[in-house]
Amino acid sequence: MQAADAELVTRCRNGEPAAFEELYRQHAGRLYNLAYRMAGTPADAEDLLQEIFLLAHRKLDSFKGESALSTWLYRLAMNVCLDFVRSRQVRAGRLTDSLDDDRPGGPPAPQTLPPDSVARLDLERAIAQLPDGCRTAFLLHDVEGLEHHEVAAILGVSTGTSKSQVHKARVRIRLFLARRHAAVAE
Amino acid sequence: MTLRPRVVCRSVAVAAVAGFIVMPGAGRSGLPGAGVVLDAAAPVPAGVRPQDDQGARVTRTIKVGPHSSLTLSNIAGNISVTGGGGDAIRIDAVKHAGGGSAARFNDVRVDIAEHGNRVEVRTLPFGGEHSSVDYTVTVPADTAVYLRSVSGNVTVTRVQGGVRADSVSGNVTADATAHLDRLRSVSGNVDIRGASSDTDLATGSISGRVTIHGLKAQGLDVSTISGNLTLDGVTCDHLTVRTVSGEVRYAGPLARNGRYEVTSHSGDVHLVLTGDPGFELNASSFSGDITSQFPIAMHDTGEDHGRFGPLRHAIRGTYGDASALLTIRTFSGNITLRRR
Amino acid sequence: MTGCERYTDLIGDEVDGTLDVRARPDLEQHLAACPSCRALLADLRRIRAAAGQLERLEPPAHVWPRLARRIEAERATGRPGGHRVGWLGPAWRFGLAAAAVVAVAVVSGWAVWLVDHRGAGPAVQTPAAVSAAAPATAAAGATPAAVAGELKLAAEHYEKAIAGLQQIARAGEGSLDPKVAEALQQNLAVIDQAIAQSRAALQTQPASEPAQASLLDAFRTKVGLLQETIELINEMRKGNEAGAARIVQGMKKS
Numbered sequence: 001m002q003a004a005d006a007e008l009v010t011r012c013r014n015g016e017p018a019a020f021e022e023l024y025r026q027h028a029g030r031l032y033n034l035a036y037r038m039a040g041t042p043a044d045a046e047d048l049l050q051e052i053f054l055l056a057h058r059k060l061d062s063f064k065g066e067s068a069l070s071t072w073l074y075r076l077a078m079n080v081c082l083d084f085v086r087s088r089q090v091r092a093g094r095l096t097d098s099l100d101d102d103r104p105g106g107p108p109a110p111q112t113l114p115p116d117s118v119a120r121l122d123l124e125r126a127i128a129q130l131p132d133g134c135r136t137a138f139l140l141h142d143v144e145g146l147e148h149h150e151v152a153a154i155l156g157v158s159t160g161t162s163k164s165q166v167h168k169a170r171v172r173i174r175l176f177l178a179r180r181h182a183a184v185a186e
Numbered sequence: 187m188t189l190r191p192r193v194v195c196r197s198v199a200v201a202a203v204a205g206f207i208v209m210p211g212a213g214r215s216g217l218p219g220a221g222v223v224l225d226a227a228a229p230v231p232a233g234v235r236p237q238d239d240q241g242a243r244v245t246r247t248i249k250v251g252p253h254s255s256l257t258l259s260n261i262a263g264n265i266s267v268t269g270g271g272g273d274a275i276r277i278d279a280v281k282h283a284g285g286g287s288a289a290r291f292n293d294v295r296v297d298i299a300e301h302g303n304r305v306e307v308r309t310l311p312f313g314g315e316h317s318s319v320d321y322t323v324t325v326p327a328d329t330a331v332y333l334r335s336v337s338g339n340v341t342v343t344r345v346q347g348g349v350r351a352d353s354v355s356g357n358v359t360a361d362a363t364a365h366l367d368r369l370r371s372v373s374g375n376v377d378i379r380g381a382s383s384d385t386d387l388a389t390g391s392i393s394g395r396v397t398i399h400g401l402k403a404q405g406l407d408v409s410t411i412s413g414n415l416t417l418d419g420v421t422c423d424h425l426t427v428r429t430v431s432g433e434v435r436y437a438g439p440l441a442r443n444g445r446y447e448v449t450s451h452s453g454d455v456h457l458v459l460t461g462d463p464g465f466e467l468n469a470s471s472f473s474g475d476i477t478s479q480f481p482i483a484m485h486d487t488g489e490d491h492g493r494f495g496p497l498r499h500a501i502r503g504t505y506g507d508a509s510a511l512l513t514i515r516t517f518s519g520n521i522t523l524r525r526r
Numbered sequence: 527m528t529g530c531e532r533y534t535d536l537i538g539d540e541v542d543g544t545l546d547v548r549a550r551p552d553l554e555q556h557l558a559a560c561p562s563c564r565a566l567l568a569d570l571r572r573i574r575a576a577a578g579q580l581e582r583l584e585p586p587a588h589v590w591p592r593l594a595r596r597i598e599a600e601r602a603t604g605r606p607g608g609h610r611v612g613w614l615g616p617a618w619r620f621g622l623a624a625a626a627v628v629a630v631a632v633v634s635g636w637a638v639w640l641v642d643h644r645g646a647g648p649a650v651q652t653p654a655a656v657s658a659a660a661p662a663t664a665a666a667g668a669t670p671a672a673v674a675g676e677l678k679l680a681a682e683h684y685e686k687a688i689a690g691l692q693q694i695a696r697a698g699e700g701s702l703d704p705k706v707a708e709a710l711q712q713n714l715a716v717i718d719q720a721i722a723q724s725r726a727a728l729q730t731q732p733a734s735e736p737a738q739a740s741l742l743d744a745f746r747t748k749v750g751l752l753q754e755t756i757e758l759i760n761e762m763r764k765g766n767e768a769g770a771a772r773i774v775q776g777m778k779k780s
Contacts, residue, residue: 020594020597024593029584032585033582045585049589054597082424118572123580142573142578156423171566174573355706372710392709393713412712430717431720451740452723470739472737
């Protein structure tokens with residue numbers, strides 16, 4: 001753990017009032033964006049952000065500096081987000097998967113995506129429909145800009161898994177965007 | 187405490203069912219009479235001509251490229267798909283005449299459509315006594331299969347390209363398959379042996395039991411209402427098990443940093459852990475007993491919950507390196523943890 | 527496209543900008559000959575670039591002050607350091623929220639309502655706050671009475687949703703095979719028993735978290751089963767529609 005982080009954590013543990021606010025200011029932006037893209041709405045993201053920092057505050061004592069502070073926070077945040085997403089999924093919701101939905105194993109498209117198909121809103125939608133497993137990796141790597149080894153540390157998987165999950169997410173997004181564009185064009 | 191529900195835009199599909207069909211259901215005899223009202227928008231597949239006599243057996247071999255897919259929906263009758271070598275999908279459909287007089291093989295029609303690398307097979311009913319169709323299919327190993335049956339069993343063996351299988355009252359069995367995605371039955375059993383999934387697998391039954399022997403997946407979601415659940419030799423990063431009255435048995439290792447969540451109402455939960463597990467345990471029950479062979483360092487008292495220590499209804503503590511997270515909740519079911 | 531799978535990893539690395547120098551000639555040779563992989567690489571690059579450009583949202587300004595208040599309240603109850611959040615913490619809270627979401631969505635698409643207990647009630651000093659068995663209620667502003675009240679609200683919403691779903695399910699049951707309908711009914715009965723038991727438990731021990739959780743779980747499960755039943759009914763109907771089309775086709779021709 002970086003020296004600056006270590007100092008901040010110590011100050012927080014000592015109960016210094018401004019310290020935790022500093023921690024919040026440094027990390028809230030990133031964690032809020034993560035929560036937003038996991039949960040889907042700003043309101044839920046707000047609730048999650050509160051939970052994340054509350055949990056961080058409670059667990060700070062048990063943080064031993066075995067990883068960077070941001071990695072520790074990301075991991076905590078990811079767990080909170082995943083718990084939320086899963087408790088929100090009513091089981092039968094999965095039955096709505098029809099047999100014709102995205103099948104990433106299909107033959108690859110020979111031509112590239114049309115110029116205007118990677119629009120921001122479409123991409124947000126594409127991300128929202130990714131399965132949890134690869135969405136988390138994609139958000140951390142491509143959206144948050146973390147390296148694969150960091151993503152792996154956060155998710156508790158190997159670097160190889162991180163790479164394959166990110167690739168899988170990208171491919172699924174590509175398929176989603178291609179279909180969406182085709183549907184719109186009709 | 188904030189409680190802010192937001193409207194979730196998930197359509198309960200019922201409202202969308204437009205046309206209204208009055209039709210002889212499965213098992214009832216008689217030709218459709220004046221009572222049939224048709225939703226004119228229902229699609230008619232190309233090339234279906236009831237006058238053609240398919241006879242009692244339909245076989246077809248279709249050459250496909252890599253990463254092909256097979257979609258098969260059946261009503262009554264079994265589906266068996268086996269992956270192997272080769273570059274063709276071979277379909278062998280055998281009709282069995284419904285109860286009663288002469289064999290009326292035109293009561294059902296096997297409709298096979300090819301769209302490039304995608305093969306779609308459907309059993310089309312034509313009313314009257316329901317004949318059943320048994321499908322035996324072989325596919326190249328990397329084919330993805332999507333199978334649906336109403337009252338027949340579905341068995342998938344050695345398919346590597348992706349598997350989704352649903353039955354209503356039949357059993358669903360997956361053997362030595364990879365890339366499992368989803369296996370469900372309503373009243374039938376689900377059996378998984380020697381399989382894997384590269385992401386999350388959702389499986390379950392309502393009243394049937396679920397038995398998994400040897401599965402490697404990232405995430406596993408298993409649920410029943412009253413059926414028992416047996417998980418033996420399952421490796422996954424996160425596991426969610428839900429049942430109301432079924433008994434849950436988990437035997438195997440815990441993945442480091444794995445997250446395991448088991449929820450039951452009255453069914454007992456038994457964990458038999460192999461290897462050298464380290465876990466954080468949050469176990470609670472309203473009236474069931476919680477016993478653990480592993481000494482748990484309790485959070486609140488700091489004491490060790492001894493091997494055959496006092497019975498408690500809530501345990502929060504750690505064992506070993508506390509790397510895995512176990513969350514087990516029941517209402518009246520007993521919870522036991524022991525070593526193999 | 528045999529052989530392209532070999533290049534999946536390399537393409538991924540190239541998109542990431544971390545392609546091993548020694549592997550580059552191999553990849554470039556393949557790309558020169560494979561329009562499909564060229565297209566894939568181009569698209570994945572665009573996706574990654576676009577992802578990095580996604581809107582960066584700022585957390586609203588009011589989040590910190592509220593958070594600070596809750597932290598203060600926690601400090602005030604003297605929670606020992608290193609005390610881990612019980613499992614009943616966040617997940618349970620979202621369980622309540624999720625319950626209401628399902629209920630509202632299913633019954634009708636109306637009102638987004640807000641129940642905010644933060645202003646109500648004194649700061650938490652109840653015995654429950656220091657008991658290890660009830661960490662959720664130690665959250666600022668949530669007295670056992672408030673929690674019981676929210677549970678009651680959630681239960682009401684669930685029951686409304688369930689009633690609506692049950693009506694729909696009953697109306698369509700004829701489309702199902704009688705044995706399947708029976709199996710579904712039996713399992714609904716199993717869940718109803720679980721609901722009754724949880725309720726009875728809450729009569730005697732209203733603050734029991736396991737009992738609260740069991741009740742919510744049972745409600746959720748019931749909603750799930752009813753939705754599954756309805757999906758099944760729809761599937762049967764869809765199949766029947768397709769079959770009826772065939773019949774009428776046949777009738778027209780004869």
